[in-house]
Structure formats: C-alpha cells, structure tokens
Amino acid sequence: MSRPLPTPPARCAPDAERRIERRVRGLVWLAFVLAGAALWWPAEAARIKEVASVAGVRPNQLTGYGLVVGLDGSGDQVTAAPFTSQSLLSMLQQMGVNVPPGTPLQLKNVAAVMVTTMLPPYAQPGQPLDVNVSSIGNAKSLRGGTLVATPLKGVDGQIYAIAQGNLVIGGAGAAANGSKVQINQLSSGRVPAGATVERSVPNPALDGDALQLAMHVGDYQTARVVAQAINRAKGEGTAVALDARLVQVALPRAPEQRVAFVADIENLEVQPARPAAxxxxxxxxxxxxxxxxxxxxxxxxxxxxxxxxxxxxxxxxQPNALAAGRTVVTxxxxxxxxxxxxxxxxxxxxxxxxxxxxxxxxxxxxxxxxxxxxxxxxxxxxxxxxxxxx
Known part of the structure; x- marks a missing residue:
C-alpha cells in the first residue's frame, strides 16, 4: 500500500507577507524613535513662579502677648508665673475694674500666651488670618480656652492685626491618681481666622520702571533661561540676568498694564538647571x-x-563565724x-x-x-x- 505524500507547508499570500513586512519595519522605526527620544526628550518644565519670585514681595512676622481665659483649672499657677496675674490686673484696669493693691489672685483658669502669625504680602484691612497660640507659663492645657483681644505687632512696633477667638487644640490628655496620659501637644493651638488685619504694608515692587525676580535657588543657568524666556515672550532686552540670583525685568510704562504683565511672566515655562550634587x-x-x-x-x-x-x-x-573580720561587698x-x-x-x-x-x-x-x-x-x-x- 502506498503511503500518502506529506502536505507541503502553507505559505502566506503575497499581500499578507507585505503587510507583515511593513508592520515589522514600523516597529523597528518606532524603536529607533523611542530610543532617540530617551536621549533628547527634555525633563518636565516649570513655570517661572515656581523657580523665582518678585524681589521684595514677602510675608512679615507678627507677634503679640495675650491671655487665654476660660480654662478648666489647667491655667498658670500664680506663684510660678507671676506675670500672668500682673497682665490680668493691667487688663482689668484698662476695662475700668479696680482691684485693691495686694489682693492675692488665685487663678487657675487663665494662661499667658504668645500669639504669632504671618502677614501675607498685599494683605488689606479686614482680611482674616490664622494665628498660633503658645503657652509661655506653666499651664497644663489650653483646651477649651478663649484668646482675649491681642494686638499683633511687627518688628517696627506698629500694630497690624488684632487676634481673638476660641482655641482649637489638636491634643488630648487625662490624669488621675498620679497616672497621666497625653496625646500630642496641649500647650499650644490655633485660632482659625482669629486675627483681622488692621493695617496693610505698602509694597513698591511695581512702582518703578523695572522689577527684579529673585531665584529661589541661586543658579546662573536658571537665571539665564528665565531671562531668555521673558525676552522671547516680551521682546529682546526686556530682561537681563544680573547674577545667579537676580533677573531684572523692565515694566510697561502704563501702570494699569503691569499686573497683567507680571502675571504673564510668572506663567512662562522654563527648563530649570539640574541641581548641583x-x-x-x-x-x-x-x-x-x-x-x-x-x-x-x-x-x-x-x-x-x-x-x-x-x-x-x-x-x-563573708568571714568565718569565729573570725574577727566583717562582711564586705565588692x-x-x-x-x-x-x-x-x-x-x-x-x-x-x-x-x-x-x-x-x-x-x-x-x-x-x-x-x-x-x-x-x-x-x-x-x-x-x-x-x-x-x-x-x-
């Protein structure tokens, strides 16, 4: 009996072969493109406002001394913190309450505190600010207390804000029979929107013919690319890098155009320099x-x-019982x-x-x-x- 002949392998049609060949060529070309992109593709760009800021536009520190009242027996001890009672007497006298001299004040619900906050640039009267309140005496806890009206002053001694309000304490604690459990900090807290701006700080950054951009990190390459980006967007000669930290930018002559001009500059994208090792x-x-x-x-x-x-x-x-020696521990x-x-x-x-x-x-x-x-x-x-x- 004759054996059947083997079936020859199936061959792709010419059209199918050409399609496969074109697909392989496309994949090879894509691989070359991706390999080249890995070499020249730039890193993520940043806006100018993220690498620089207008020189002179900054917040200002405000500080004040005040009293927190309404504490549940966890305030300052008068003997250890006499300034608390002195501050309370002074405040009562300002309110028209006369306390006879030498009157002992046994206070447990009052604490002397330091109030701090930051006055942001261009803050206007009436704007609310969050304040931090920290005990400076030996108060055990400020939980449940209320900050009495406290003037907040700058380094020049002028009052820029008034703070008052109920404290928010993030910690918790309890004590009984000599045992104590405490979570986080009880001697400091915050008053959200507890201060009101009373005076603004004038800022002449946009009053002159030019402003200066201060780099967050001093780098000559970053200063150069910032100046180049501004010149491409606003015209050659608009910006010049003075050093590794400052870039001087010419402002428009019309004052009403300067805010929009600075806003456009801050949104320009640049490629920051690679940081030094x-x-x-x-x-x-x-x-x-x-x-x-x-x-x-x-x-x-x-x-x-x-x-x-x-x-x-x-x-x-240990010596013997009849010996005349004594027991010695070494x-x-x-x-x-x-x-x-x-x-x-x-x-x-x-x-x-x-x-x-x-x-x-x-x-x-x-x-x-x-x-x-x-x-x-x-x-x-x-x-x-x-x-x-x-």
Whole structure:
C-alpha cells in the first residue's frame, strides 16, 4: 500500500507577507524613535513662579502677648508665673475694674500666651488670618480656652492685626491618681481666622520702571533661561540676568498694564538647571538625604563594629563565724571587647545614587554610621558632591 505524500507547508499570500513586512519595519522605526527620544526628550518644565519670585514681595512676622481665659483649672499657677496675674490686673484696669493693691489672685483658669502669625504680602484691612497660640507659663492645657483681644505687632512696633477667638487644640490628655496620659501637644493651638488685619504694608515692587525676580535657588543657568524666556515672550532686552540670583525685568510704562504683565511672566515655562550634587546630613537625627546628581569616584570602604561590654557582679566576702573580720561587698568587673567581621567593598568611579545607596546598605551601615562613612569618603576626595551637615 502506498503511503500518502506529506502536505507541503502553507505559505502566506503575497499581500499578507507585505503587510507583515511593513508592520515589522514600523516597529523597528518606532524603536529607533523611542530610543532617540530617551536621549533628547527634555525633563518636565516649570513655570517661572515656581523657580523665582518678585524681589521684595514677602510675608512679615507678627507677634503679640495675650491671655487665654476660660480654662478648666489647667491655667498658670500664680506663684510660678507671676506675670500672668500682673497682665490680668493691667487688663482689668484698662476695662475700668479696680482691684485693691495686694489682693492675692488665685487663678487657675487663665494662661499667658504668645500669639504669632504671618502677614501675607498685599494683605488689606479686614482680611482674616490664622494665628498660633503658645503657652509661655506653666499651664497644663489650653483646651477649651478663649484668646482675649491681642494686638499683633511687627518688628517696627506698629500694630497690624488684632487676634481673638476660641482655641482649637489638636491634643488630648487625662490624669488621675498620679497616672497621666497625653496625646500630642496641649500647650499650644490655633485660632482659625482669629486675627483681622488692621493695617496693610505698602509694597513698591511695581512702582518703578523695572522689577527684579529673585531665584529661589541661586543658579546662573536658571537665571539665564528665565531671562531668555521673558525676552522671547516680551521682546529682546526686556530682561537681563544680573547674577545667579537676580533677573531684572523692565515694566510697561502704563501702570494699569503691569499686573497683567507680571502675571504673564510668572506663567512662562522654563527648563530649570539640574541641581548641583549635594548630600545633607542631620547629625541630630541621623538622616541622610542625597539628590540624583551625587556620584562617587573609585574608592574602597571598610566597615566594622566594635562592641565594648562591661558587666559588674557584686561579690560578698563573708568571714568565718569565729573570725574577727566583717562582711564586705565588692564589685567584680568583667570587660570584653568584640570586633565584628569587617567587610570591604569596591565602589567604581562614576557610581550613581542607586549604586551609592546599595553599596552603603551592603555594609550594614546605620544612619549614624553613614554620617561618618560619607564624611570619610568626602575627605578622601571620592564623593563628587557638596557635603552639608545641619
């Protein structure tokens, strides 16, 4: 019996082959485009208002001294905080209430406080402000208290706002029979919209022929691109970079056009300069912060732990019953020093942030150890970044 002939493999039609070929070519072309885009595609742009601000336009600090009343027995103790009773007597005299001299005031529902807030630029009379209230005496809690009218002054001694209102305290606490439980802070709080602006601060930023933009971070490249963006939008010669921090911008002659002019400038998009490599070390908390520009030179790092253990055991020397000696207690100390196994890793030149973090983690270094390790790498000249300890 003859065997059937094998069936030849099916072949695609010419049209199908051409479609597949075109699709493959399209995918290859797309891959080249994406690869090139990864090299030249710019980072996300920022508006000028996010990298600079008008020089001289800033908030001002306001401070005042006042009293919080209505506390449930948690106010200042007069003996420990005599200024509280003195302030209350002065306030009562201003209200026409005369208290005989030498009258002892046993107050438990009053606390002396410091009131602070920020006066924003261009604030106008009647505008409400949030205020922070902090105890300066020995009050246990400000919960449930009311801030009495307190004038808020600037550094020039002038009154710019008046604060008054009920306090909002974010903490909670309770105490009984010598036990105490407290959550968050009870000696400070806020009065939302508790202050009213009484006087505005004049700002001559738009009064002259030009204004200055102050960069949030001093950088020559950022100042240059800001000036170039303004000149492209408003005409050549409108802006000039004075230094790494300031850019001078010519204002329109018509005063009514200046607000719109500044608004247009603030919304222009620029490409900020890449920040300089920097490492921030917090010696108090052990925090280490690095930006993505930090690189390392070729170096080797060794890390080892040295543990010193001192244990003291009391030893009693008991004489015999018929002996004339006495019982003596002595301390016997046992000191041992243990050195952990050292490990050394090689860090190649040009290592990036991820390599730095992985390498330091491989050493088993704690944040406190990183402070010493990074300082040593910087001293060896292998850390290509500015090292700042705060």
């Amino acid at each position: 920097k490492v921030i070390l917090n010696a108090r908390t052990g925090s280490v912060v690095l930006n993505d520009a930090v690189t390392l030179g070729a170096c080797a790092v060794a890390h080892g732990n040295l543990a010193v253990t001192i244990s003291t055991t009391p030893t009693v020397s 301390q016997q100390s046992d000191i041992s020093i243990t050195t952990g196994q050292k490990s050394m890793i090689d860090l190649p030149a040009g290592a990036k942030l991820t390599d730095v973090v992985k390498a330091l983690n491989a050493l088993g270094a704690t944040p406190q150890d990183l402070l010493v390790i990074l300082q040593a790498i910087k001293a060896a000249g292998a850390l290509n970044a500015e090292l700042e300890v705060i």
